[in-house]
Amino acid sequence: MSTTPCYDELARHCLRLHRFDHLAAIGGWDRAAKMPPKGNDARSAALAELAGLMHRLRTDPSLRERLDRAEQEPLDELQRANLREIRRDWFNANALPESLVQARQLATSRCEHAWRQQRPANDWAGFVEHFREVLRVGREEARLLSEQSGLSKYDALMDRYEPGMTCATVDRVFGEVRQWLPDLIARATERQRSRPLIEPVGPFPVAQQRALCEAAMRLMGFDFSAGRLDVSAHPFSGGVPEDVRLTTRYNTEEFLISLMGTIHETGHGRYEQNLPRALLGQPVALARSMAIHESQSLSFEMQLGRSRAFVEQLAPLVAEHLGPQPAFEAENLWRLLTRVAPGRIRVDADEVTYPAHVILRYEIERPLIEGEIEAEDIPALWNAKMQELLGIDTTGDYANGPLQDVHWPEALFGYFPCYSLGAMYAAQWFAAMRRAVPDTDTRVAQGDFTPVFGWLDQHIWQQGSRWTTDELALRASGETLNPAHFKAHLEARYLG
Amino acid sequence: MSTTPCYDELARHCLRLHRFDHLAAIGGWDRAAKMPPKGNDARSAALAELAGLMHRLRTDPSLRERLDRAEQEPLDELQRANLREIRRDWFNANALPESLVQARQLATSRCEHAWRQQRPANDWAGFVEHFREVLRVGREEARLLSEQSGLSKYDALMDRYEPGMTCATVDRVFGEVRQWLPDLIARATERQRSRPLIEPVGPFPVAQQRALCEAAMRLMGFDFSAGRLDVSAHPFSGGVPEDVRLTTRYNTEEFLISLMGTIHETGHGRYEQNLPRALLGQPVALARSMAIHESQSLSFEMQLGRSRAFVEQLAPLVAEHLGPQPAFEAENLWRLLTRVAPGRIRVDADEVTYPAHVILRYEIERPLIEGEIEAEDIPALWNAKMQELLGIDTTGDYANGPLQDVHWPEALFGYFPCYSLGAMYAAQWFAAMRRAVPDTDTRVAQGDFTPVFGWLDQHIWQQGSRWTTDELALRASGETLNPAHFKAHLEARYLG
Numbered sequence: 001m002s003t004t005p006c007y008d009e010l011a012r013h014c015l016r017l018h019r020f021d022h023l024a025a026i027g028g029w030d031r032a033a034k035m036p037p038k039g040n041d042a043r044s045a046a047l048a049e050l051a052g053l054m055h056r057l058r059t060d061p062s063l064r065e066r067l068d069r070a071e072q073e074p075l076d077e078l079q080r081a082n083l084r085e086i087r088r089d090w091f092n093a094n095a096l097p098e099s100l101v102q103a104r105q106l107a108t109s110r111c112e113h114a115w116r117q118q119r120p121a122n123d124w125a126g127f128v129e130h131f132r133e134v135l136r137v138g139r140e141e142a143r144l145l146s147e148q149s150g151l152s153k154y155d156a157l158m159d160r161y162e163p164g165m166t167c168a169t170v171d172r173v174f175g176e177v178r179q180w181l182p183d184l185i186a187r188a189t190e191r192q193r194s195r196p197l198i199e200p201v202g203p204f205p206v207a208q209q210r211a212l213c214e215a216a217m218r219l220m221g222f223d224f225s226a227g228r229l230d231v232s233a234h235p236f237s238g239g240v241p242e243d244v245r246l247t248t249r250y251n252t253e254e255f256l257i258s259l260m261g262t263i264h265e266t267g268h269g270r271y272e273q274n275l276p277r278a279l280l281g282q283p284v285a286l287a288r289s290m291a292i293h294e295s296q297s298l299s300f301e302m303q304l305g306r307s308r309a310f311v312e313q314l315a316p317l318v319a320e321h322l323g324p325q326p327a328f329e330a331e332n333l334w335r336l337l338t339r340v341a342p343g344r345i346r347v348d349a350d351e352v353t354y355p356a357h358v359i360l361r362y363e364i365e366r367p368l369i370e371g372e373i374e375a376e377d378i379p380a381l382w383n384a385k386m387q388e389l390l391g392i393d394t395t396g397d398y399a400n401g402p403l404q405d406v407h408w409p410e411a412l413f414g415y416f417p418c419y420s421l422g423a424m425y426a427a428q429w430f431a432a433m434r435r436a437v438p439d440t441d442t443r444v445a446q447g448d449f450t451p452v453f454g455w456l457d458q459h460i461w462q463q464g465s466r467w468t469t470d471e472l473a474l475r476a477s478g479e480t481l482n483p484a485h486f487k488a489h490l491e492a493r494y495l496g
Numbered sequence: 497m498s499t500t501p502c503y504d505e506l507a508r509h510c511l512r513l514h515r516f517d518h519l520a521a522i523g524g525w526d527r528a529a530k531m532p533p534k535g536n537d538a539r540s541a542a543l544a545e546l547a548g549l550m551h552r553l554r555t556d557p558s559l560r561e562r563l564d565r566a567e568q569e570p571l572d573e574l575q576r577a578n579l580r581e582i583r584r585d586w587f588n589a590n591a592l593p594e595s596l597v598q599a600r601q602l603a604t605s606r607c608e609h610a611w612r613q614q615r616p617a618n619d620w621a622g623f624v625e626h627f628r629e630v631l632r633v634g635r636e637e638a639r640l641l642s643e644q645s646g647l648s649k650y651d652a653l654m655d656r657y658e659p660g661m662t663c664a665t666v667d668r669v670f671g672e673v674r675q676w677l678p679d680l681i682a683r684a685t686e687r688q689r690s691r692p693l694i695e696p697v698g699p700f701p702v703a704q705q706r707a708l709c710e711a712a713m714r715l716m717g718f719d720f721s722a723g724r725l726d727v728s729a730h731p732f733s734g735g736v737p738e739d740v741r742l743t744t745r746y747n748t749e750e751f752l753i754s755l756m757g758t759i760h761e762t763g764h765g766r767y768e769q770n771l772p773r774a775l776l777g778q779p780v781a782l783a784r785s786m787a788i789h790e791s792q793s794l795s796f797e798m799q800l801g802r803s804r805a806f807v808e809q810l811a812p813l814v815a816e817h818l819g820p821q822p823a824f825e826a827e828n829l830w831r832l833l834t835r836v837a838p839g840r841i842r843v844d845a846d847e848v849t850y851p852a853h854v855i856l857r858y859e860i861e862r863p864l865i866e867g868e869i870e871a872e873d874i875p876a877l878w879n880a881k882m883q884e885l886l887g888i889d890t891t892g893d894y895a896n897g898p899l900q901d902v903h904w905p906e907a908l909f910g911y912f913p914c915y916s917l918g919a920m921y922a923a924q925w926f927a928a929m930r931r932a933v934p935d936t937d938t939r940v941a942q943g944d945f946t947p948v949f950g951w952l953d954q955h956i957w958q959q960g961s962r963w964t965t966d967e968l969a970l971r972a973s974g975e976t977l978n979p980a981h982f983k984a985h986l987e988a989r990y991l992g
Contacts, residue, residue: 022542023519026526034530038722039739046518053549226534243535
């Protein structure tokens, strides 16, 4: 008889959830990438039925005692790490009462629906009408999660996306970045002002762009026997670790956004494709967190994808698939990919100005959740911070201001920091791999990406959720999150 | 308070199953049409988990009493029909013990797996080794279903696919066809011997074939906002009524198989797309049966699709998409589509010789199930019947003989008759619609398919499972299944 009966039972419970999650993931991918419009109502009902079933499984009252008993069983280290992650999943599923989950669903669905019209209409006043309820729900979630976890309110929200991350850390890290970023942006833009740049000349037919994107994915080691690339309105990395579904979208007048977006998703995809297989189906075998996931997509898109060495490899692929033109010479392509230009839209930002957008959102949503400011205070704060961080006057432009992201209508408070934490971790990983393999850049320039992918595989991908984020970083790079690597990276690339 | 509490509870149970079925259908479609190979193990596990859940829902012990009580509730006619179908589904899910379901799964999976190698190797002796166990399971299923339903053994198996169909009917119908078919085949082939025929000249690029198939689907009213056409190794009609997923496959040397196969699946697809929406999610709103489903695909592929009037419409589409050539003139295209040629392979057979293949299988699998013959007796019977019905000597050719279909390795005993019953119903529908709208053919020749689709919509599609098959046929055409219409159709088209 098993000496770990409660742990074994929990593991079976997780495997079951993993299998249902598989169907939810494929159903969701299909909805975004393949489903004809009239299929939507039936799909929504089917996915909601499955979500209800999974919620009932996750909130089964017997789990509490089973978790407590499993703690007393003779588990090995990996099982203990798995148990920690099972408890985390259980906590998140059980922390909020059904009534609040429903209130959130209702409030975000109303606000998001109205926002689709309000954003193009620049209608901030209309937006606030619905957003007040979303904020109320967000605050109530934060209060309850905080009570049960002992974390502060905003920490409790972040914990859902980046376990262990605290405002203390974010304040320290973003505080540092805030000090040197505006100056770095100014110097980088000044430096680029006079450098010659040739713009690509379209059109770029979709079939050729698709072939180029797939070639770039192959170059970056994506396994097409365990994944696909398709088209959706909003690009994402979906599917399951065993079958990764990436999406992009094509614009025949512009190919770099799609190409670099695909490279970004390929980073997410390779992380998933290379998660440890031994305990697959268990939480410990899943990706560590959102910031670590983003550190992979940004390792691909920014650290590797915009390095001179990699662009040398990419340039011939571009010319091969889109036909040669002067803009596709490696040096020019690299300049196109490293343009620094402060702008209003986060998702269009380059890697130098991007953190400013995230810091701004963090500095607004944290006091929002803590109750220090109200929804009505957002525009004035937004304008002040855009001026301060990026030197842009955004007065009266709500559409390209606080209405630009879906995160707030969706009550995704606590998510934004992950984007920039991911960028910083990515810089930290590349600093570590250059210490481990000093000729990394030379080999990348020769088309040999082994030093990069080998390091990521060993230190990040194969670790799954075995360690906390801090311990993962410590084991991988000898230190916890240190934004100095990000600064050094930006200085080397943009001021070097 | 509801006066039909038990019925309402059953209806909620059905809606839940309908939603889970949705995810199973999309997961299955994706596996066949999109999934990369390494996704297969995880997909199989996920679909099996869902199938297990659905089986537990279907065999919930409380259903028996609820069904009995609902019978006593004040139901309207449609609810009563729904209750009849709910009971049928319940009977089929509960009739067989779990141990037999597992034995079937094991036996068919072994036999089918071995068959994939044995068929190309022409290895009948090897096949019989595994097939004996499949047959044992099939007989045991027939025995148990027969005991519980009061039907004869083979009737009980057919009932799963075509409720209410009996050997008495099949014997009468196939008995009639058997008498006139060999002579009709001989006369049709003789008549075609000297007619000139121009073969199409390939290659036919896949992109052009796909555009042609989609154009043919549009011509036949397929709603692309509620369905798709994709590629799979074995073409099928999948998905759900709200989102129909058809597949085909392309061969660059031959386009007619893919085109007519797509038209066949379009018949299945339009039936699903036009099932009644009022009670969607309830069994009464689903397709009546396998034979009726096949009557729709064959109404499209054979009755309409190979009529002179329709081919007049199809010919310009073919020329438009594949480029003009003499073979695509309407008269020649029609001759290509109505060639009669006795052959060994059922799925390649024309509509005249097709019933011979089905009659042969019925005449073998019925005594097999009844225990009158054994697996070892199949080849001799096969050869005798192929000689008798189609004049072909198949001695020693097992690969193109009893090993050609997946049905026997899969224990799908009782399914084969549906194919030809469907062809006969289709002929009966077209006779009825010509009585209702005498200028049907004239209007089809003018490109107006309203008389055909309007009749099918009203008499078949919108009826769902409201009536038994016999009553559906009676209401639609004034009589139950009458193979005279099929004979008249073949004579008019091939001897007229």
